[in-house]
Amino acid sequence: MTRWGITLPLTGVPLPAHRELVERLPDLGYTDVWTAETSGTDAFSPLVLASQWSSGLRLGTAIAPVFTRGPALLAMTAAAAAECAPGRFALGIGASSPGVVRDWNAMEHTRPYARTRDTLRFLRSAFEGKAVNAQYPTFSVRGFRLERPPASPPPLLLAALRPRMLRLAADEADGAITNWLAPADVAKVRAEVGPGTELVAPVFVCLTDDARKARRLGRMMISSYLTVPAYRAFQDWLGRTEPLAAMYRAWDAGDRWRAGMAVPDEVVDDLVVHGSAEECRARIRAYTAGGLNTPVIALLPTDDGDPVAQVEALAPCRD
Known part of the structure; x- marks a missing residue:
């Protein structure tokens, strides 16, 4: 199934003001809402709000960093989001960058591949409601059990840019989230994860002529x-x-x-x-034709554009 996502919140739009748009997204043909976590909102709060405004959207983090929350806190936060949107929440995790982790959050950014792998394995156990007592290569957890394990454990997707992490996503996760690629690049990424792995990517869109x-x-x-x-x-x-x-x-x-x-x-x-709405929609579809399952529009702000109107103009129902 080819999906069509949007990254929220929109630049300049307060979180509570997104309600009317979120309620309308399924009618516009959108299937997904995804969030990023850098220096704006956290990855989970917009999704919890969206979960109460629409029951017809999949909600996902792209991504929640594995370094900026402890393993148990990440599991608890994700479980709460999953409880708000049963069967509709997907947890995307990744290593983020030294700037976000070290410079902004005062935490070490070491062994990113191993930390992501270990967090993935910990979350699998935690979401099953098991007591976790484990020594992972990059951290240890003793005596933790989720008090409210999700009735439907969320799919786990990994942020992955190169072959090693892409293969980890294919082997142990439920999908891969990649970033900053052109339609012609999708085939190379797809070759690493194989045909059965969901591939998600933000698509940066500047709606202007x-x-x-x-x-x-x-x-x-x-x-x-x-x-x-x-x-x-x-x-x-x-x-x-x-x-x-x-x-x-x-x-x-x-x-x-x-x-x-x-x-x-x-x-x-x-x-x-970039270009007209029609040109942008055609370009987004070029990603899916190349093998991307889930393009997630990341709308870039323009001085002369209403972001809500732009989301409407980019909707797949317009084709």
Whole structure:
């Protein structure tokens, strides 16, 4: 099944003001609401609200970092969200980045692959209501049992960018969440997880006919995100080492402005969907044609656009 998701909350829209939109999303053809967790809202609060506003949407985190909550707290928070949306909540977890974990949350960001794997295995046991007494390679848990285990344990998806983590997602999780890829890149990622693994990805959409404006915003985002080591390695694996070389050189030299200016138009056009609503919907469908099960629109703010109206314009029912 091909799904069609939206990332909430929308920029500039207060959380309680999303109710009317969430109630209408299924009629517009949306199947999913997903949240991110960086420096805005936490990953769970918007989903708990949405769970009470609509019974027809799958709700998922993309992603909840495995370092910024202890294993037990992560299990409790996810179990509470699952209780609010029985059978409709999916927990996406991942390593996040040193900036979020270390610089903003004052926690160590070490052995990200192993910590993600161990958290996945712990959550499997915890959601079954078992008492967990285990020494994992990256942490230990003694005597923890969920007081309110979910009646329907949520599917677990892993944030994964390269082969090792993608294969872990295919082998032990219920799906993979990837990020910052073009439609033409999906096949390479799909080859690592196989045909039976759900593949979810945010699709960055700037709904504007002003290509210069969209590319300016895209350059800023690309130079901020893709210089993070994990994303840089992902883009190298996807084959963008040479197109992004000038950006990396400027960033490594401390020249953030020049790094943004060095991102080629063709890279922005690969990684950021922009244009009319019809053009954007067609581009999103190119992701699904390439093997992405669940595109999740991540709407980029524009000065002249009402984000709620843009969500409506991008709805699959418009095709």
